Amino acid sequence: MDLSKIEFGARMKTECFHFEEGYIFVNHGAYGEVPVKIRDKQKQLLDTMNDNTGTYFREVTPRMYMEAINAAAAFLGADPNNLVLVQNATSGVNTVLRAFPWKQGDGILTTTYTYKAVQNTCHRVSQLPTGIKVHQFEIRFPISNESELTKAMTSCLDQNPSIKLAILDHITSPTALVFPLKKMIEECRKRGVLVLVDGAHAPGQMEINLEELRPDFYTGNFHKWMYTPRGCAFLWVHKDHQGWCTPLVTSNKYKEGFQMEFCVQGTRDDIPYFLIPEAIQFYKDVGGMEGSEKLFLDLTHLHKTNTAIYCVQGELYIRLSVNIYNEMADYERLAEVLCQLPRKH
């Protein structure tokens, strides 16, 4: 089956995906979706693991983990030595913030639309005996130019010189806003502020070249827009910080180096990681970044916001997602639903 020949939309939906009948699926951004091909491979690997755990954990797993890291690194423009796998971007953020060598008086910078779990983690860290302070710079809509964002950030940095780490989204979750990262990282670096990028939504939507972008840390999900099963994400850490950036769980590979420490987190099912090469291949087979762009262009009059309902500046918004298994008919059905809801007049 030549995947590049399958039209996006309804045909893609029936040939490569499988969804429950009768539901409208316009919320890809929330949990991602897994093509049947990848789902089948996951079940095969479960059988491989369960039929012979000895060979699986001692021989098969190390090989598959390395293949996953290499495929992910190539895809993300990363040096594989700087890349480890984690279960989700939230864990990636928690890893950095928990391991960070905070000093008394350090500050963290977030925004008013930082993902809730990330904001919560900053808050938790601020409650530790070291007691760091959490600052937020405001994002207000409408935004006419991306420089407004950079300005809001640099203002805040200049007013609060004790800020040690800035957490910036690549694409925000509630407002689906793409940050001008290269510029913002530059401004942070000028001021000696480290940058952790929350790129949960970026892999599969944005071109990512990590060595070039050169943040200090970058975490992103493969299970959102890159078609892997759930529990599959990465954390990229600049060499300068690998000495102290240790995983959430200390296990048998303690002190055996950055890569080794992250790859063993106790006994668990890491099969989602091992499907990264397969998922990247699927993504390429259906047309890759260009395929996605073509689809987005075909539907330009629909805003690429995410579904789920969010409250932004006192108004409710629906966040729409589009993906290769969607077509206009899906959004027409959605529109019917939304138009029928009784309004307050």
Add this chain to the structure above:
Amino acid sequence: MDLSKIEFGARMKTECFHFEEGYIFVSHGTYGEVPVKIRDKQKQLLDTMNDNTGKYFREVTPRMYMEAITAAAAFLGADPNNLVLVQNATSGVNTVLRAFPWKQGDEILTTTYTYKAVQNTCHRMSQLSIGCKVHQFEIRFPISDESELTKAMTSCLDQNPNIKLAILDHITSSTALVFPLKKMIEECRKRGVLVLVDGAHAPGQMEIHLEELRPDFYTGDFHKWMYTPRGCAFLWVHKDHQGWCTPLVTSNKYKEGFQMEFCEQGTRDDIPYFLIPEAIQFYKDVGGMDKINRYKRELLGPASAMLAERLQTRLLEIPDSMVAPGMRLVLLPEYQGYPKTVEGSEKLFLDLTHFHKTNTAIFCVQGELYIRLSVNIYNEMADYERLAEVLCQLPRKH
């Protein structure tokens, strides 16, 4: 299919399990095994999740999580409010140690046979700015009475009054030794020392009544001796500590309470947790703890004795009260090419897997190599006879 009518041994293996042909499986304790019935249910749940994630994560998951907690709590004699799920006992230990409100000068107590990952975690804690010191009390073999262990612990506690937390195994991993927990917890409590029990191997082997046992923390695996898929364990935390005992990942349920915080750790696959009720049911359907443990004991005794005789060695010398139902250490002769060290044990283990299609666990104890035998309901004597052939053929160092 009435599971209780299936004989343990070869019949149970073919009817309820599925293993790769040509391999010897005598090491259940290492990774556990998952019956076909549970494997099939896991695949069904994967489909349920993938066919409709919205419904799955918002409606199905909260229900299944509560059912899992409730079933686990009933099985473990626990108040469900004190129980949360984690991916493995290592994570359970990390959770407690990382969240613990250490003060300058606090110290931790472990033993010379504390599981390596747990020892490593204590060591990592000692490197933090608070820098807690880690003590170990020594366990030496032969052991003639369990009171020797308790004595070694209390000596160490009395000599080091700054010890704040003691980490005790229910059954050790590398020596398959059952601790006299009730007594040891009593002695710790007398001295104001908190107790974290590493019960990784206990569920499915030992009778556990958490509210009665009353440690401060207890973590155990369901994916070892309770037939769930991997990535399924629990952490029990006494009410007094739930205020500060927060999970490794802070997520969307921050400050919503002990239960809520642990049940969400970012987006991931928690299906192994949801198979706890099914696994407990399977365990009961095949006969429950009495029948299962009787079978294990009646096989383990003769199997380990046979192996020791064939190898002309002996068993690790421990009293009957400290023998685990499903695991036992048998001394290995000195083999050529496998020094009696941790590295030697690793090499032997890998070679047995790779060259002899035998899944085992090899440990170095007091300068000797031992094989840790496991027995389970799909094993029978023939498995251990095949193992004996393999081990007898390896060239010895004389």
